Amino acid sequence: MSEQVEINKDLKKYLQELGYRKDTLVDELVSETKTLGNVARMQIAKEQGQFLEIIVKISNAKSCLEIGRFTGLSTLYMARGLPKDGQIVTVDTTDEFLPIAKKYWDKDDQSSKIKSIIGAGTEVMQSFIDRQYQFDIIFIDADKNNYPNYYELALSLVPSNGIIIIDNMLWHGDVADSSKSDSQTQTIRDLNLKIRDDKRVDFSLNPLSDGLLLIRKK
Numbered sequence: 130m131s132e133q134v135e136i137n138k139d140l141k142k143y144l145q146e147l148g149y150r151k152d153t154l155v156d157e158l159v160s161e162t163k164t165l166g167n168v169a170r171m172q173i174a175k176e177q178g179q180f181l182e183i184i185v186k187i188s189n190a191k192s193c194l195e196i197g198r199f200t201g202l203s204t205l206y207m208a209r210g211l212p213k214d215g216q217i218v219t220v221d222t223t224d225e226f227l228p229i230a231k232k233y234w235d236k237d238d239q240s241s242k243i244k245s246i247i248g249a250g251t252e253v254m255q256s257f258i259d260r261q262y263q264f265d266i267i268f269i270d271a272d273k274n275n276y277p278n279y280y281e282l283a284l285s286l287v288p289s290n291g292i293i294i295i296d297n298m299l300w301h302g303d304v305a306d307s308s309k310s311d312s313q314t315q316t317i318r319d320l321n322l323k324i325r326d327d328k329r330v331d332f333s334l335n336p337l338s339d340g341l342l343l344i345r346k347k
């Protein structure tokens with residue numbers, strides 16, 4: 130059986146160079162986000178963005194929901210994957226970084242597909258459930274302690290064959306470090322275990338950047 134290759138420093142660099150097709154607009158957004166300082170760590174990796182775009186394309190999705198927008202890189206990639214009449218709703222508790230996101234969505238001519246909501250992820254998701262909305266794909270990349278709630282809410286918001294993608298499921302490797310027992314690490318560990326054993330879904334845990342968990346509702 131083939132084994133998971135160890136992602137050492139050299140391989141990480143290789144993945145960043147060969148796993149990403151150069152894109153000037155994306156590079157500009159990443160550079161501008163870096164000027165914000167420490168918070169820039171929240172941005173998804175460019176390789177993950179490409180992955181999101183492909184999943185949106187191959188699933189022929191027309192509607193997406195994102196929890197956790199920040200400066201809008203993941204939103205941009207998912208919007209690119211959508212057809213002209215597709216829509217992505219993106220939710221974040223703060224509008225602090227929205228002007229940066231909007232600048233790049235506009236530059237890439239994606240803004241007509243993007244609806245931004247300022248609010249708490251769980252409340253917005255519950256309000257969509259109450260109004261019987263459904264989404265083809267839901268991407269979760271917000272506060273980790275709410276991940277179990279987002280997962281259950283997302284299961285109510287996608288149809289059979291719908292897709293849920295969750296970022297940070299390897300949590301900087303801490304999930305496998307027994308010396309780490311903080312609540313965020315434990316929440317992610319518990320959720321990985323729950324989803325592995327959850328007969329309602331198919332799943333694939335991918336070690337792309339900080340770990341992307343791809344889930345299909347049966």
Ligand SMILES: C[S@@+](CC[C@H](N)C(=O)[O-])C[C@H]1O[C@@H](n2cnc3c(N)ncnc32)[C@H](O)[C@@H]1O
Nearest residue numbers: 171172173197198199203221222249250271272
């Ligand atoms: C990891 S960042 C998202 C990164 C983004 N996907 C990207 O590609 O740049 C997490 C975001 O979740 C937002 N957030 C935190 N708690 C939230 C909540 N309860 N509901 C919605 N968004 C929340 C934060 O404000 C932050 O912008």
